[in-house]
Amino acid sequence: MTKELRRLAIVMLAMFLALFVATSWIQVVEADTLAQNPENTRTRLDSYQIQRGAIIAGGEAIASSTPVDDRYQYQRVYKDAPMWAPVTGYFNPALGSATGIEKALNTELSGTGSSAFFAEVERIFSGQPQQGFSVELSLDPVVQKAAWDAMGDLQGxxxxxxxxxxxxxxxxSTPSFDTNTLAVHDADAANAAYDALDDDPQNPMYNRGIGGTLNPPGSxxxxxxxxxxxxxxxxxxxSTFPNPARYTLPGTETVISNAWGGTCGPGATVTLAExxxxxxxxxxxxxxxxxGDKRIREAAEAFGFNSAFETPLKSTPSSYPSGLDDAQTALTGFGQGQVTATPLQMAMVSAGLGNGGVVMNPRMVDAVIGDDFAVHREYDDTEYGQAVDKDTAAxxxxxxxxxxxxxAARNARIDGVDVAGKTGTAENGPKRPYTLWFTGFAPAENPEVAVAVVVEDGGGKGQSGSGDAIAAPIAKKVIEAVLGR
Structure with a gap:
């Protein structure tokens, strides 16, 4: 073989390898990304022929697709829609929009990702219509209903x-909305419903459990x-600390007090436990x-502060900022100042303490399953990290x-059960309503559930409500639902 032919053969081989690598990358690695690209109209139109998988909680579909006589072929329908809206979100092919689980697991639900390739081949040979995979949530409908009923007309x-x-x-998350109104195939009607919700000052489309406008966590x-x-x-x-009725923030003339205006008990000093x-x-x-702020921030971050979590819904990071002066650090000692948190984060704090100091990554999906009930993917429990040692947690x-x-948290008591809990009544300014909190877990010695409740806008009571009066009873009902009491 001449040198010229050898060189030509090498060049052609290199070109073939480059083409092979490129096409393999597109068809395997980038398949899901390309399939879900909003500019990929072919995939989107093809997906209309696929019956979208269900979203399942407690063995029942809370989101499903039914046949309709229009170009989209299937209409998404939501059961108990307002109760589940922050979780399911909505899917609307007419607008090309989706939120919540509908968006986060669209590849699986729509059956358009690489994971559905073999299922599609099987359908071709069997002659059966292709269907998307269903998503099985970890959420318990009984516990969800207890939380929904307990919140009532409150905002939080x-x-x-x-x-x-x-x-x-x-x-x-309350107030909520009817996802069915945003899933209709009449684009004008769906847009009108969206605009009305978007203009609502109570922001019903916020998922306050993991985002929205974050609140100071208070106590x-x-x-x-x-x-x-x-x-x-x-x-x-x-360990003991001085017990005055008034305390001046370091380097300022700002005076703070305990909620009731007096000392923390009768003595000149008070223990941390008290x-x-x-x-x-x-x-x-x-x-x-x-x-100091550095040590507190490190502890907060060990519980999950300053991190976003994908459950697969992505949470807004709770915040403990850096570079605080002594006055700001003092305020964070009781959850005021610049520290903010989501209920998900405060539930993780309680869960970590109840789990011997180990914080688990939160997740809300158990499995992805086919219409033949075969499990195509299971989700594992994973550790976020060891926040504190067992003795500290205890x-x-x-x-x-x-x-x-x-x-201070007596309204969370349950007869015969040791409940570990902490209330919070966070200030938002001189004339603004308080934000009311509770976080805790039960049974304390071997917890089955950790819960966090936030009630915004003072629970309708301005600055006269408290975390114990309003948030703690809500948590109690949720705990009782989990424990079957």
């Missing part, structure tokens, strides 16, 4: 998770500060200044149990 959210697994058992954050102190080894729950039990602001502010838990038993 509830998130309940299994501490040992991270499985989301309930995610409710629920005290358990994070306590955990930061005890886990370092230089504090215990019996500060948690009675939900006192001043000793927690003193502790926060001693710890010590903070004991203080939270005391808070529910005879402290």
């Amino acid at each position: 959210a509830v998130v309940a998770i299994e501490p040992k697994t991270g499985r989301v058992l309930a995610m409710v 629920t954050f005290k358990v994070v500060v306590a955990a930061a102190a005890v886990n370092g080894g230089d504090y215990t729950m019996q 500060a948690i039990r009675l939900s006192c602001n001043i000793p927690m502010a003193e502790l926060a200044v001693e710890l 010590a903070v838990t004991a203080a939270m149990v005391a808070s529910v038993r005879d402290g």
